Amino acid sequence: MPKIKIDGVEMxxxxxxxxxxxxxxxGLEIPRFCYHERLSIAGNCRMCLVEVKPxxxxxxxxxxxxxxDKQEIFTTTPMVQKARRGVMEFLLINxxxxxxxxxxGGECDLQDQAMGxxxxxxxxxxxxxxxxxxxxxxxxxxxxxxxxxxxxxIRFATEVAGTEELGATGRGxxxxxxxxxxxxLTSELSGNLVDLCPVGALTSKPYAFEARSWELTKTxxxxxxxxxxxxxxxxxxxxxxxxxxxxxxxxxxxxxxxDKTRHAIDGLRYQRLDRPYVRKGGKLVExxxxxxxxxxxxxxxxxxGAKIAAIAGDQCDAESMVALKDLxxxxxxxxxxxxxDGARLEGGPRGSYIFNAGIRGIDQADxxxxxxTNPRWEAPVLNARIRKRYLHGRCAxxxxxxxxxxxxPVERLGMGPASLRxxxxxxxxxxxxxxxxxxxxxxxGMGALARPDGAAVLALARELADKLGAVRDDWNGFAVxxxxxxxxxxxxxxxxxxxxxxxxEGILAGCEKGEIAAxxxxxxxxxxTKRLGKAxxxxxxxxxxxxxxxxxxxxxxxxxxxxxxxxxxxxGRMQLAxxxxxxxxxxxxxxxxxxxxxxxxxxxLPYDTLEQVRERLVCVNKSFAAxxxxxxxxxxxxxxxxxxxxxxxxxxxxxxxxxCAISRSSRTMAECIASREEFAQRYLARARRMG
Amino acid sequence: MITADPxxxxxxxxxxxxxxxxxxxxxxxxxxxxxxxxxxxxGVLDLVQRQEGWLSRTAMDEVAKLLDMAxxxxxxxxxxxxxxxxxxxxxxxxxxxTTTPCWLRGSDAIMKACEHAADGKTFSVQEVECLGACVNAxxxxxxxxxxxxxxxASLQKVLDAFRRGETPKPGPxxxxxxxxxxxxxxxxRSE
Numbered sequence: 001m002p003k004i005k006i007d008g009v010e011m012x013x014x015x016x017x018x019x020x021x022x023x024x025x026x027g028l029e030i031p032r033f034c035y036h037e038r039l040s041i042a043g044n045c046r047m048c049l050v051e052v053k054p055x056x057x058x059x060x061x062x063x064x065x066x067x068x069d070k071q072e073i074f075t076t077t078p079m080v081q082k083a084r085r086g087v088m089e090f091l092l093i094n095x096x097x098x099x100x101x102x103x104x105g106g107e108c109d110l111q112d113q114a115m116g117x118x119x120x121x122x123x124x125x126x127x128x129x130x131x132x133x134x135x136x137x138x139x140x141x142x143x144x145x146x147x148x149x150x151x152x153x154i155r156f157a158t159e160v161a162g163t164e165e166l167g168a169t170g171r172g173x174x175x176x177x178x179x180x181x182x183x184x185l186t187s188e189l190s191g192n193l194v195d196l197c198p199v200g201a202l203t204s205k206p207y208a209f210e211a212r213s214w215e216l217t218k219t220x221x222x223x224x225x226x227x228x229x230x231x232x233x234x235x236x237x238x239x240x241x242x243x244x245x246x247x248x249x250x251x252x253x254x255x256x257x258x259d260k261t262r263h264a265i266d267g268l269r270y271q272r273l274d275r276p277y278v279r280k281g282g283k284l285v286e287x288x289x290x291x292x293x294x295x296x297x298x299x300x301x302x303x304x305g306a307k308i309a310a311i312a313g314d315q316c317d318a319e320s321m322v323a324l325k326d327l328x329x330x331x332x333x334x335x336x337x338x339x340x341d342g343a344r345l346e347g348g349p350r351g352s353y354i355f356n357a358g359i360r361g362i363d364q365a366d367x368x369x370x371x372x373t374n375p376r377w378e379a380p381v382l383n384a385r386i387r388k389r390y391l392h393g394r395c396a397x398x399x400x401x402x403x404x405x406x407x408x409p410v411e412r413l414g415m416g417p418a419s420l421r422x423x424x425x426x427x428x429x430x431x432x433x434x435x436x437x438x439x440x441x442x443x444x445g446m447g448a449l450a451r452p453d454g455a456a457v458l459a460l461a462r463e464l465a466d467k468l469g470a471v472r473d474d475w476n477g478f479a480v481x482x483x484x485x486x487x488x489x490x491x492x493x494x495x496x497x498x499x500x501x502x503x504x505e506g507i508l509a510g511c512e513k514g515e516i517a518a519x520x521x522x523x524x525x526x527x528x529t530k531r532l533g534k535a536x537x538x539x540x541x542x543x544x545x546x547x548x549x550x551x552x553x554x555x556x557x558x559x560x561x562x563x564x565x566x567x568x569x570x571x572g573r574m575q576l577a578x579x580x581x582x583x584x585x586x587x588x589x590x591x592x593x594x595x596x597x598x599x600x601x602x603x604x605l606p607y608d609t610l611e612q613v614r615e616r617l618v619c620v621n622k623s624f625a626a627x628x629x630x631x632x633x634x635x636x637x638x639x640x641x642x643x644x645x646x647x648x649x650x651x652x653x654x655x656x657x658x659x660c661a662i663s664r665s666s667r668t669m670a671e672c673i674a675s676r677e678e679f680a681q682r683y684l685a686r687a688r689r690m691g
Numbered sequence: 692m693i694t695a696d697p698x699x700x701x702x703x704x705x706x707x708x709x710x711x712x713x714x715x716x717x718x719x720x721x722x723x724x725x726x727x728x729x730x731x732x733x734g735v736l737d738l739v740q741r742q743e744g745w746l747s748r749t750a751m752d753e754v755a756k757l758l759d760m761a762x763x764x765x766x767x768x769x770x771x772x773x774x775x776x777x778x779x780x781x782x783x784x785x786x787x788x789t790t791t792p793c794w795l796r797g798s799d800a801i802m803k804a805c806e807h808a809a810d811g812k813t814f815s816v817q818e819v820e821c822l823g824a825c826v827n828a829x830x831x832x833x834x835x836x837x838x839x840x841x842x843x844a845s846l847q848k849v850l851d852a853f854r855r856g857e858t859p860k861p862g863p864x865x866x867x868x869x870x871x872x873x874x875x876x877x878x879x880r881s882e
Contacts, residue, residue, distance in 0.1 A: 158761075164761030164763055164764065165761070165763055166763065167763035167764065167766060167767040168767060169766055169767055169770035169771075170770045170771065171770075171771045179763065180762075180763055180766040180767075180770075181748065181762070181766075
């Protein structure tokens with residue numbers, strides 16, 4: 001460990017770190033623009049200059065200089081102050097002074113550091129440089145005059161997102177950050193460019209001129225757009241969610257979030273259910289809560305339990321799911337399911353349905369097998385983590401099923417269950433690679449499980465994990481990647497058919513045959529609503545989507561930003577979302593609706609407050625007691641032996657931008673889909689005109 | 692501006708290496724260890740420019756494919772170096788030096804004459820910084836060769852020769868061997 005002296009204070013620091021990192025350890029702030037701890041070191045902004053002895057008699061860029069023994073570092077000497085002031089003055093030569101109309105204003109690194117380290121005026125009297133703005137698609141707005149060429153965006157696109165599209169063309173004064181050939185960014189993580197940009201060159205297009213950072217109320221919450229449970233901060237003004245930003249959590253999302261997480265929020269404004277509806281004469285008519293409950297009570301009161309069924313959706317909080325489960329138990333119905341896509345995951349040992357290795361575990365894996373999953377669309381942030389592992393080197397990555405460009409090379413091993421069988425039997429060369437690895441990781445996607453032979457595939461994957469020694473005390477490489485934020489929570493709570501109960505397929509078949517007379521949809525829109533037949537459908541949710549369209553009674557619930565809720569992510573980590581805004585109109589928190597309805601049905605649920613519901617959650621499954629921690633799953637035999645189908649594994653997500661009621665209502669997401677087409681066509685049209 | 696907006700240049704449907712150029716490109720790639728083929732990019736782009744006269748986007752994409760690198764990385768390099776032409780040029784590119792020594796020796800007139808000759812088909816003209824042949828100012832680089840010690844008359848002669856399809860002798864256009872004194876040596880004449 002090198003011993004160094006920073007501003008006269010002697011300290012020992014780990015070998016191999018940079019001077020900037022050492023200064024941070026010492027609690028000193030070093031100004032910087034280009035340096036970012038998750039990106040490679042560029043050393044081109046020169047803002048982090050410090051004085052180092054021994055060394056040349058000029059300031060050094062601390063971000064790119066490794067510490068060495070007996071170094072003396074000075075961060076406050078006149079030389080350093082003068083150097084910083086000089087760099088700042090140069091950066092501001094071409095930077096427009098348009099802070100009052102800049103969206104970055106108030107949260108701008110340049111603004112802050114100019115105040116802290118800059119000169120109080122400019123001595124430059126020539127014209128400023130003008131740079132044409134670039135069109136980067138519907139999410140990222142550019143104002144390239146403001147660019148200070150830190151190249152963070154270029155490095156992010158190249159390294160983290162794995163879509164090499166941004167670059168710096170030209171040189172010197174003509175240098176521009178651009179895609180060169182105008183097209184929308186193709187990354188699912190492009191929104192992070194806006195966070196990375198230290199100035200206002202890249203800002204959020206949907207959020208442009210909407211609000212100022214200081215007038216927003218910030219609420220720390222959890223995302224539900226995918227099963228990753230990315231930690232987010234929801235910024236609201238009044239009742240409106242203005243934007244979503246990532247929170248740092250190295251165990252889950254590091255500091256990235258996907259474009260859907262960030263930009264689907266405008267969907268929260270459209271198509272909202274803000275009052276109860278009851279179907280009268282074939283049309284949904286506005287009603288009061290009392291009328292809606294009366295309509296339900298009249299119907300359900302006469303039915304026996306076996307004729308009632310309930311399906312929980314993909315974004316439900318655990319509180320509402322446990323209330324639904326308890327209500328169904330009260331009504332005597334075993335027909336309850338939380339697996340809209342028909343994934344063959346039974347309640348079983350917890351290890352059978354969670355991402356046991358943990359998202360952080362990807363960093364330790366040395367051979368990765370993807371089965372029936374397209375992580376780039378199912379969980380883009382997790383995909384970036386796999387890419388990070390790939391870039392680190394010495395990690396074989398193979399895949400079975402339909403595999404797209406995942407931003408890292410994948411050895412294609414086959415398309416369907418037969419290939420998995422061969423792999424398990426050791427007939428494929430990749431088996432040796434998995435075996436050679438100390439920590440093999442098997443990522444099992446819904447494309448492999450949500451199919452008739454899913455249970456057999458699950459058993460096969462378990463066999464593979466056992467054979468590879470992937471399940472040990474210190475490592476569990478069996479990982480299920482879910483697509484629904486509510487799924488692990490639902491399975492933890494046992495929202496699977498009880499004794500003699502029907503699953504989603506059974507419920508729909510029962511509806512068609514008339515064996516099921518009433519279905520309770522808890523924000524469940526991703527089912528074939530046409531198959532609900534003549535059943536009496538109660539839809540409780542926040543959006544007027546497929547479910548509400550078919551419903552006989554609509555109960556307006558709250559979206560994920562409007563209620564406190566517990567969500568368990570794909571790795572089995574229980575996290576709490578907090579209320580950032582109130583639900584619109586008459587809409588209420590979902591568990592409270594179920595509680596009120598249960599009272600009306602004479603099956604009163606035994607909890608009146610959120611705390612009591614959470615106590616009930618812990619009663620049902622004690623893993624709900626550990627907030628923000630991944631609870632290890634048990635292991636055992638699970639899955640079922642059975643015939644394997646021939647169909648290939650294909651990810652259930654065909655369209656990344658629209659997977660839930662919120663994103664389907666979002667105009668931004670619709671623009672994202674359109675833009676990719678549009679750019680290709682615009683270029684071709686222009687090309688033809690040019691001849 | 693050095694960078695050409697790719698939307699302002701003609702669209703090229705297809706680019707294909709001629710066999711002899713492809714061979715040269717492969718020889719360049721072979722200079723680097725396997726997996727480092729991208730290092731050959733500058734040389735390969737130069738080959739494309741020699742074949743086509745300029746770098747179209749289609750050609751740059753083709754180079755990216757050949758070298759297994761992202762197209763934007765090729766664009767970055769092509770726009771960084773001013774010797775890469777991003778717009779179609781005439782058969783002969785007149786690169787007129789206008790830096791101080793050439794300017795003092797009359798590069799303004801040379802520039803004017805070159806601009807007059809530039810029709811975009813036979814000749815294109817480009818102003819460049821010091822070509823490093825100040826002792827023979829004024830200088831015009833025509834494709835790969837320097838034509839030195841020019842005045843309007845000798846430049847016209849050179850251009851006329853090119854128009855006729857000949858290649859005039861490069862170097863000083865006055866009675867002078869490279870940068871030796873005009874009319875023969877003036878020093879070290881004793882045996």
